[in-house]
Amino acid sequence: MFIDSPTEAANVEGIVTVGGWAIDRASTSDTGVSQVHIYLDGTAGGGGTGLGVAAYGGDRPDVAAVYGDRFRYSGYNYSWNSNTTSLGEHTLYVYVYSTIAASWSHYQRQVNVVDTTAPTSAISTLPETMTNPTFTLTWSGNDNGTGIATYDVQVRDGADGTWQNLLVDTTKTTQKFTGQVDHTYYFRCRATDLAGNVEIWPNDDGDTYTHIKGFQVFLPIVLLQGIGIK
Numbered sequence: 001m002f003i004d005s006p007t008e009a010a011n012v013e014g015i016v017t018v019g020g021w022a023i024d025r026a027s028t029s030d031t032g033v034s035q036v037h038i039y040l041d042g043t044a045g046g047g048g049t050g051l052g053v054a055a056y057g058g059d060r061p062d063v064a065a066v067y068g069d070r071f072r073y074s075g076y077n078y079s080w081n082s083n084t085t086s087l088g089e090h091t092l093y094v095y096v097y098s099t100i101a102a103s104w105s106h107y108q109r110q111v112n113v114v115d116t117t118a119p120t121s122a123i124s125t126l127p128e129t130m131t132n133p134t135f136t137l138t139w140s141g142n143d144n145g146t147g148i149a150t151y152d153v154q155v156r157d158g159a160d161g162t163w164q165n166l167l168v169d170t171t172k173t174t175q176k177f178t179g180q181v182d183h184t185y186y187f188r189c190r191a192t193d194l195a196g197n198v199e200i201w202p203n204d205d206g207d208t209y210t211h212i213k214g215f216q217v218f219l220p221i222v223l224l225q226g227i228g229i230k
């Protein structure tokens with residue numbers, strides 16, 4: 001029985017393939033193994049969490065070459081979502097059921113769960129023009145790993161303006177904004193995950209922009225026509 005991946009003390013993140021091969025060499029007809037179960041941070045019945053049942057029967061010509069053809073379909077693999085556990089050291093327990101011995105045996109592998117991937121986020125697209133100078137910004141994001149901790153949100157007044165902080169290290173995902181008529185505002189956000197990875201700001205004009213239109217320009221014409229003056 002062997003665990004190919006992850007390797008001992010490996011740094012892992014996201015979806016981790018727990019894979020290898022398992023045989024009982026005492027078997028004379030097949031692999032001698034029927035099931036492989038994966039546990040986390042403890043033995044079965046000894047505080048471990050059952051993660052699931054590995055797919056068993058994968059083609060391993062390398063195993064057959066060493067131990068014989070009856071052991072060829074002895075590969076196993078299981079996809080473990082390491083995002084569901086805490087960062088740091090964990091121990092995987094791979095349980096193998098031998099049909100020859102009619103019993104389970106297990107093997108351990110220590111891993112270090114890390115999160116090195118920055119989140120992604122963006123501000124929802126605004127209409128190109130607005131007539132109401134007060135409107136609501138909304139944003140959202142995703143993170144592979146620990147999850148989003150906070151957002152930073154910035155605004156820029158005009159294409160040649162400079163980016164200014166609107167919110168820093170906020171957990172909010174919505175904010176009212178009031179601008180001035182005839183101005184164009186650009187907005188952008190970035191997210192930071194719980195492991196401290198920070199998203200890069202988007203380039204150029206940010207995530208979205210809107211122009212606040214002066215509607216009062218047309219008002220006098222309408223009024224003048226309304227009272228019959230040309």
Ligand SMILES: [Ca+2]
Pocket residue numbers: 115116117118119143144145146147193195197
């Ligand atoms: Ca992350």
Ligand SMILES: [Ca+2]
Pocket residue numbers: 120121122189190199200201202
């Ligand atoms: Ca972004």
